[in-house]
Amino acid sequence: MTEISEIAPELFRLSTYIPKMDLQFNQFLARDEEPLLFHTGLKKLFPAVHEAVGRLMNPSQLRWIGFSHFEADECGALDEWQRLAPNATALCSQVAKLVSVDDVAARPAKGLLDGEVLVTGQHRFRFLQTPHVPHAWDAGLLFEESEGTLLCSDLFHQAGSLEPITESDVVGRARQVLIDYQEGPFDHYLPYTKHTEKTLERLGKLKPRTLAIMHGSAFAGDGERALKDLARMLRDVLYET
Numbered sequence: 001m002t003e004i005s006e007i008a009p010e011l012f013r014l015s016t017y018i019p020k021m022d023l024q025f026n027q028f029l030a031r032d033e034e035p036l037l038f039h040t041g042l043k044k045l046f047p048a049v050h051e052a053v054g055r056l057m058n059p060s061q062l063r064w065i066g067f068s069h070f071e072a073d074e075c076g077a078l079d080e081w082q083r084l085a086p087n088a089t090a091l092c093s094q095v096a097k098l099v100s101v102d103d104v105a106a107r108p109a110k111g112l113l114d115g116e117v118l119v120t121g122q123h124r125f126r127f128l129q130t131p132h133v134p135h136a137w138d139a140g141l142l143f144e145e146s147e148g149t150l151l152c153s154d155l156f157h158q159a160g161s162l163e164p165i166t167e168s169d170v171v172g173r174a175r176q177v178l179i180d181y182q183e184g185p186f187d188h189y190l191p192y193t194k195h196t197e198k199t200l201e202r203l204g205k206l207k208p209r210t211l212a213i214m215h216g217s218a219f220a221g222d223g224e225r226a227l228k229d230l231a232r233m234l235r236d237v238l239y240e241t
């Protein structure tokens, strides 16, 4: 039930579609000397994600469990993973570590400083502190520098059962989701703050070639352009209306 696609060399998208929510929940596995899983997925999805990781590597060898912010689809299965993988350490912002993760995790998290780099073997992850982008004050993102892949959590959130990777307009799809959410309990899903635009501009300057998106298709193409379009769209939908 969980689909696996290689979206960059040795970087895999694990995708589980939940029909009731019309939403994909994606995790990203960097298969490496020190394997890194970005997002655990919901606790209830653990059996499916665990099985999918097992198709790619021995799950007990997982070394890093990265995520953007403290929320169930980002790190809800952290405990399950840490029981199974004795060296698996949470990887998150200092704020997430100090405020939430060290209180619930089996062992202390590695809290990353803005700009800090973690080399896992062939992959090189740079941490960007991005408060309230996509949301939550503890938010941060990882940029895989060797292949130019931005692990961008809830940014570019798209609904539906979608193709693993696309070169088409993910911003248009993300716009539709935000408009639909305005009608229900998920209104206020993303904030728009005075820092939003410059945070997205900073991410764009990394010139990502692939966007690893938590909900919906990954994007291949001009990531800087996509992030500029996203900034304009968020301003339009969240701030000016």
Ligand SMILES: [Fe+2]
Binding pocket: 069, 071, 135, 154
């Ligand atoms: Fe989130």
Ligand SMILES: [Fe+2]
Binding pocket: 073, 074, 153, 154, 214, 215
């Ligand atoms: Fe999410």
